Amino acid sequence: MEAQVVGQEKLMIDVKRKKDGMARGLGKVIGYTVGIIGIIISCLLFATIIGIFPGITLFFGSLGIIYLSSGKQQVKCPHCQKRQPVVKGVENFKCSKCQNLTVVNWK
Structure with missing residues (x-):
């Protein structure tokens, strides 16, 4: 995982x-099936x-089940x-500790 500078407080990681x-x-x-049935x-x-x-x-419980069913991966804030945890496929995330934005490049 290598960080590249994108902007002032933004870094891009692979x-x-x-x-x-x-x-x-x-x-x-x-999870998706139970969530959709719950919404209906x-x-x-x-x-x-x-x-x-x-x-x-x-x-709202069904929305929570659908969210928990989405794939997540542990990513380290640079x-x-x-x-x-970050949902797989997202373009960026905001760190809960330092509140800095990080751009994610999925390989």
């Missing part, structure tokens, strides 16, 4: 994308007056050396 295993792929499919059920609950509050809870 990160090798790790392959997911078979179990991780199956977990992604199950929450939309049906929104239609009723009684089901609005459970529908809101189910909707500014402060903190390791943090």
Whole structure:
């Protein structure tokens, strides 16, 4: 992982994308399926007056399941050396510790 200067507080790093295993792929499919079914059920609950509050809870819970199912990889911030999870394929991330923007070049 080599850092290149892009701007004043921006660095660009090259990160090798790790392959997911078979179990991780199956977990992604199950997570996305459960999340989409939860969103559909929450939309049906929104239609009723009684089901609005459970529908809101189910909707945000389903979005959380879909987010957790997306593939993440640990990346080290070139500014402060903190390791943090980054969704695979994103173009950049903002470090939670030093608040600096880092551009990611996936290989």
